[in-house]
Amino acid sequence: MSHFPTPAAFRTALAALPVADATARAAAQRRQDQLTKPAGSLGRLEAIAVFIAGWQGRERPRIERARAAIFAGNHGFTVHGVSAFPASVTAQMVANFEAGGAAINALSGAAGMELSVTAIDLDTPTADFTTGPAMSEAECLAALEAGAAAVTPDLDLIAVGEMGIGNSTAAAALCARSFGGAVADWVGPGTGVDAEGIGRKVAVIERALALHGDAADDPFETLRRLGGREIAAIAGAVVRARQLGVPVVLDGFISCAALAPLAEAAPGITAHCIAGHCSTEPGHRRLLDHLGLEPLLSLGMRLGECSGAAVAVGVIRSALAAHDRMATFDEAAVSGAL
Numbered sequence: 536m537s538h539f540p541t542p543a544a545f546r547t548a549l550a551a552l553p554v555a556d557a558t559a560r561a562a563a564q565r566r567q568d569q570l571t572k573p574a575g576s577l578g579r580l581e582a583i584a585v586f587i588a589g590w591q592g593r594e595r596p597r598i599e600r601a602r603a604a605i606f607a608g609n610h611g612f613t614v615h616g617v618s619a620f621p622a623s624v625t626a627q628m629v630a631n632f633e634a635g636g637a638a639i640n641a642l643s644g645a646a647g648m649e650l651s652v653t654a655i656d657l658d659t660p661t662a663d664f665t666t667g668p669a670m671s672e673a674e675c676l677a678a679l680e681a682g683a684a685a686v687t688p689d690l691d692l693i694a695v696g697e698m699g700i701g702n703s704t705a706a707a708a709l710c711a712r713s714f715g716g717a718v719a720d721w722v723g724p725g726t727g728v729d730a731e732g733i734g735r736k737v738a739v740i741e742r743a744l745a746l747h748g749d750a751a752d753d754p755f756e757t758l759r760r761l762g763g764r765e766i767a768a769i770a771g772a773v774v775r776a777r778q779l780g781v782p783v784v785l786d787g788f789i790s791c792a793a794l795a796p797l798a799e800a801a802p803g804i805t806a807h808c809i810a811g812h813c814s815t816e817p818g819h820r821r822l823l824d825h826l827g828l829e830p831l832l833s834l835g836m837r838l839g840e841c842s843g844a845a846v847a848v849g850v851i852r853s854a855l856a857a858h859d860r861m862a863t864f865d866e867a868a869v870s871g872a873l
């Protein structure tokens with residue numbers, strides 16, 4: 536069964552995003568207020584527990600089954616020299632994920648998460664978006680669906696990440712198109728290009744924005760023209776997770792950029808999402824501000840592949856452990872505030 540069989544179905548899904556369970560949230564907040572600590576003293580950990588309670592619909596949320604989902608795709612515009620690495624690295628890194636040798640293998644393992652890797656048509660890069668839309672409608676729908684398929688109702692939480700050489704350029708293009716501002720404000724070194732490389736990225740994006748400037752201001756159309764398969768898959772996964780009530784942890788600049796084209800049509804799209812971290816890619820902080828997200832961690836990471844989100848899941852586990860295991864003032868016979 537296809538979750539988003541047509542562009543119209545995707546738009547309909549965006550217009551009908553479910554909300555959190557207010558009863559479970561309120562129960563979790565009441566529990567927080569009774570635990571043996573001065574109110575608010577666990578800071579953001581308290582808010583995280585209440586947040587997950589609302590999306591899981593449980594006073595005492597849990598993480599028994601969590602998935603780090605990586606999506607991979609290749610990009611036609613890489614012929615313009617926008618990455619410090621060759622496009623062949625995308626498939627090589629997918630093989631590395633499958634063999635267990637990448638950072639995300641170690642970090643998802645440390646966070647007690649299973650890892651899923653969805654490589655989407657790596658042998659067929661998207662079309663070069665400086666000369667036409669990156670994807671056909673059918674290709675973009677297939678990518679959304681690949682994302683939706685990675686989310687299953689048995690999950691307590693999902694983290695989303697990406698692999699796709701060149702995709703920091705696609706991400707910057709999506710941000711510039713969705714939120715405006717100077718293209719240069721959204722462009723950074725990615726894998727480590729120098730100032731000339733950054734100049735090439737800006738020029739490529741400006742050409743793409745000029746070419747697609749008259750296209751409909753529509754989430755699907757923007758993803759299809761300026762995004763990539765792995766980026767559209769993340770958008771599909773985030774929307775599907777919302778439908779299933781599965782909270783999402785977002786990774787870095789590129790993963791978050793998948794939501795940029797959705798934000799105007801569906802301003803509440805990030806309501807079930809936690810920004811796992813703030814990457815050093817300069818556009819990420821700006822993007823998080825536009826999405827209304829405060830990142831959990833800031834560790835100077837700039838890898839992608841779900842790595843920052845996986846580290847954040849360790850913090851989320853701590854939040855839920857405190858929420859679940861602490862005694863209340865009554866249980867522990869500790870006096871409450873005067």
Ligand SMILES: Cc1cc2ncn([C@H]3O[C@H](COP(=O)(O)O)[C@@H](O)[C@H]3O)c2cc1C
Pocket residue numbers: 617618619620624628697698699700701702703704724725726727728838839840
């Ligand atoms: C070995 C290696 C592993 C990676 N894992 C994630 N990325 C990250 O780098 C890419 C984005 O940067 P750019 O736009 O400059 O190509 C994406 O694939 C991203 O996930 C990697 C990049 C490399 C080289």
Ligand SMILES: O=C(O)c1cccnc1
Pocket residue numbers: 703724725726786787788789790814815816819837838839840
């Ligand atoms: O912010 C990220 O996730 C990122 C930054 C640079 C390269 N790849 C990913």
